[in-house]
Amino acid sequence: MLINVGEVPKVALEDMNEIHEDEIKIVNKLYEKILGYEDNKTDFEELVKVFEEFLNDVVNHFSFENSLMSEYNFFAYPMHRGEHDRVLFELKSLEKLLKENKDVETLKDYLVNNFKPWIVNHVKTMDTVTAMYLSNFL
Ligand SMILES: [Fe+2]
Ligand SMILES: [Fe+2]
Secondary structure, rough: OOOHHHHHOOOHHHOOOOOOHHHHHHHHHHHHHHHHOOOOOOOOOHHHHHHHHHHOOOOOOOHHHHHHHHHOOOOHHHHHHHHHHHHHHHHHHHHHHHHHHHHHHHHHHHHHHHHHHHHHHHHHHHHHHHHHOOOOOO
């Protein structure tokens, strides 16, 4: 397991909590596939399929928050959106490395050393403030 669901704090909007929980499940599934691949128990195509599922989930997660922030004129929207865009760019670069070079090692390193601490901190800070603001309208 990469991330324990309890490591990601709850925010003031239930829809956001559900999205976060689902994402943790998917990233954990991806992490298990990576470990399986390293042990020759998972084939590469299967790993790529779960990576695509993860990337798709992240895209939906970020666009859900972006559209609410835009709709309700959240004061820190550009900053919060900027973080989403940065992480998405990194994940798309990893997708390229994975598909073109079969670089599973860089993906694993990124998930452990970047994505995990990032998502925990992001939910604790930007998502928490955003959800608190949005909960005045929703
Ligand atoms: Fe979020
Ligand atoms: Fe966010």
